Amino acid sequence: MANDKSPLSGIFTPNLTLVDEKGQVLEEELRRYTDWLIDKGVHGLYPNGSTGEFTRFRPEERRRIATIIAEQTAGRVPILAGAAEENLQETLKTCEFYAELGVRAVAVVSPFYYKLSPDAVYAYFAEIGKNSPIDVTLYNIPMFASPIDVPTVQRLSEEYPRIIGIKDSSGDLPHMMRMIQAVRPNRPDFTFMTGWDAALLPMLLMGCNGGTNATSGIAPEWTKQLFEDATSGNFEAAKAMQYRILQLFDRAIGTGDFPDGFRVALQLRGFKTGWGRQPQTAAQKQQLEELRGILAPLLDETAISEALHS
Amino acid sequence: MANDKSPLSGIFTPNLTLVDEKGQVLEEELRRYTDWLIDKGVHGLYPNGSTGEFTRFRPEERRRIATIIAEQTAGRVPILAGAAEENLQETLKTCEFYAELGVRAVAVVSPFYYKLSPDAVYAYFAEIGKNSPIDVTLYNIPMFASPIDVPTVQRLSEEYPRIIGIKDSSGDLPHMMRMIQAVRPNRPDFTFMTGWDAALLPMLLMGCNGGTNATSGIAPEWTKQLFEDATSGNFEAAKAMQYRILQLFDRAIGTGDFPDGFRVALQLRGFKTGWGRQPQTAAQKQQLEELRGILAPLLDETAISEALHS
């Protein structure tokens, strides 16, 4: 399946990077988590996204994380690997690494820190489109990185077949529609994925192929169900699920510093997550404990299951 | 129907205020426009909204505009009249005026110029909720006025039965969902209207009761069709129409200063609109002429009609 070139579709999990108390990757737990996600029905995995805190790991650690997940997945679902590095050349080397690893595609976030002009964003992705040995999805997350505007997406899609899609985490539905309207006529194969869980269902209804959603790493049963209901026309059920996911998403993203709220949530599903590499104050720890109390009744096995049939 | 107290629903047209070359209201043309909109199937009318440039008219002019429309409508559709004035006392007087005029409800935009705190926004609307003799819809348009946040909407909805709904022009779908989730359990009658045409269909699908959309003043046939298709489950047709409306909306809102692009569009439908009271440069006039050329093929009678059956 990893060599399958069919368009990306469905819910890809941007997984948390599970670490021990020293911030070192918990390989066995990460493998167990990978199996669990696949068993629960996610359509793909996405290591080294924002949820995975790619910026806080060293390049060789990022490669190792993706390798563990790819090995464990063993082709059961496609993998989208985050490949953005310090500069173009390093990003291209990482694209080569992932091509050899056999993942489905890479996701490359727009350059960050500096806020680049549309011209510069185009120039960066054009070089990747020209030189990458593996399929590339653009990654637009304007709250963190230089925005990729609609004309830039259109131009890149028309010039570089290697660029096969975009993951957009703006959460702006008309923006997504503008991209779809600008790109699909000439690139019907181009994939649109939303990274904003709060708008997953309406994004799917208006034409997105799927999502890369942090809540799918917490409650993969729910996002799977939503996707299936949405694509099979079972709209009322999908809508109810979207409101449920919104509650989980808002609470997890609204407490502490991202992605700490999602760590609390995943701990409630039975995984060791650690607390990453960003130190916390006592006040932050207290808030996260309070979140645990709030999320616990939503995420026990009974509640997870009941939501599927309500 | 004007005395009907059923919840607001459907597409309300925030009408342009038609004026002559001196900026004076064209009463006969406004009456003709009112009839035309009703004939084309809009579910309600909404004078003195942002599209109607309420801030550029004197208070007595605003009342006259609403009165003309109410007289001409003669109860055929409900009217939502913009009632925001300089301060609380003037706004309440205007509410009284509209109560006597017999319109369905008033819409009161959050105070603007100063950016008020949530407490101050609450205090303002609480006084209106307490004292208005006519039903009130809140009007949230954060790009222009002090934002009305979710807890404030929830609190107002629970404390003041006179406040019967909100018109939200943020275009932020998860924000709308958060409001619906917070308010509906205790106020199932509370009405949610979106003012952001670009997201009309997904807003309706996720639970909005309708919209107050400037494009409905240009192509009421299309917004009516979208609303009917959305509510009857004819989703694919509604989706195609939403993409069409997006094109009209983006072009009309993206050229010149709002609402000049909509004036060009309405001229193409056969109405005298004038150019309002805000002077224009030659460069702006030129841009609007170019827009005319772009919009003309979209808005001739054949194109309007064909879109309904494609």
Added chain:
Amino acid sequence: MANDKSPLSGIFTPNLTLVDEKGQVLEEELRRYTDWLIDKGVHGLYPNGSTGEFTRFRPEERRRIATIIAEQTAGRVPILAGAAEENLQETLKTCEFYAELGVRAVAVVSPFYYKLSPDAVYAYFAEIGKNSPIDVTLYNIPMFASPIDVPTVQRLSEEYPRIIGIKDSSGDLPHMMRMIQAVRPNRPDFTFMTGWDAALLPMLLMGCNGGTNATSGIAPEWTKQLFEDATSGNFEAAKAMQYRILQLFDRAIGTGDFPDGFRVALQLRGFKTGWGRQPQTAAQKQQLEELRGILAPLLDETAISEALHS
């Protein structure tokens, strides 16, 4: 002095509008306040600015407020009267009114609510520059109204002698320098006033002619001293005073909704201010009471006086 055409210079007080508990103007108290400000050494008065809550009064009330102040001032200091109305025509009529009243100039805030393009801002002020019978100062306050950018200020200054200056409340020092650099070579008489008390001294040092500062309505002794020290080269004293004014400004602007913190401060100087026309919650009232306790020791007569000699 009211007919004096010399450039505006020094500290103009954007006065609070003193009202009773019903929000009606307290004429006698406003006259007493006018005298007090002039006695304390302000260089000018500025009714109907943002501090005076011009948007919350009806047009005839605004004219009455300015008339009271002009009468009471009786030429002792120049008056800059806020003249922005609903639209161009009304603003021009108000300019005519103020020309007859004999004030030094009007201040016209850029159109607000709608966020106008630079072209539209230009077109609006060009008409005023062409038609006003009284000198005009532009008023740029981008946090509340459409911004007036540097090329627009330059163009207006070169085309319309009636436009004699700008009051800028952005607080952005390089922006002020860019305006000065762009305008002064061709209009050496053009006046630059800063409305951002927190940067008053550095603005003066880099070339501003003066300020329109809310703190001058509270502690006119301090702003007068700062201005005199700045212009006479007594820099260390001016700097110490700027830091003191910053404390007053931050506390007054940072508590409650503007300009309530300034009302508390002025009450401490012995004036009845009322609470304006915007209702308050109990929580807001409590915050303002706490502010009273914080400001009291800064604003008693001894503290006011000691600051002048420290």
Added chain:
Amino acid sequence: MANDKSPLSGIFTPNLTLVDEKGQVLEEELRRYTDWLIDKGVHGLYPNGSTGEFTRFRPEERRRIATIIAEQTAGRVPILAGAAEENLQETLKTCEFYAELGVRAVAVVSPFYYKLSPDAVYAYFAEIGKNSPIDVTLYNIPMFASPIDVPTVQRLSEEYPRIIGIKDSSGDLPHMMRMIQAVRPNRPDFTFMTGWDAALLPMLLMGCNGGTNATSGIAPEWTKQLFEDATSGNFEAAKAMQYRILQLFDRAIGTGDFPDGFRVALQLRGFKTGWGRQPQTAAQKQQLEELRGILAPLLDETAISEALHS
């Protein structure tokens, strides 16, 4: 001098990283540039700042760049080395490296990509303050990285003697004054440097100890002169120079993508700069050529020199 523990003061140059057409560091040219800057009178050097594009080099390259500059400087002026890495642990290792290298202090930018809460920013710098073997300056650049707010700076300054100052590139003068007011009473040795060339003089006048200014890497003669005039009370000359520097700064920062405009400027001073590692479009190259024509007459030797005596 590198072991001197006196407070940082004066103008530190955040140097461009000179590279060849492949993006590899031009060691000899960088050494020549180092000598030139010191000869022209800069008070310190600052490798691996934003101007040096630290995010686009690999960690070992960053260390190499700082090492070249430190070796070449050989203690003639103090060095502030940018030390921010992927995470706390890597940053601390880099602090150790720079302690051994013998530079004066490190500058650590607030974490970027994710927008951290004030608590998280505090927690990060607290760990650095506790564990760094070398003096640390905070680096606040809110347009690119998580903001460091005033209470956080105050708290860090009071708890960690290792933290000796802040470089602030917000350009917000009242913000700088608030920091100075909050910190100096308890930490009179704490250093405040501005990174915003457009406001260098007013920042110095209001209490900053110096600046880290990209224009000092282009026209070190000018920034030296401004600093000397400012500190010796030769205010009018300093003011004229500030306006000149503003022109250079605005043009260099306003064309192309940062820091390309500064590269063009430095080429005009006779250095090979390369174009970094971020690809450019033809349109960007054309803009930079136009900038060359604009900057050339400002930056020839005669113009540089004449400005010093005008």
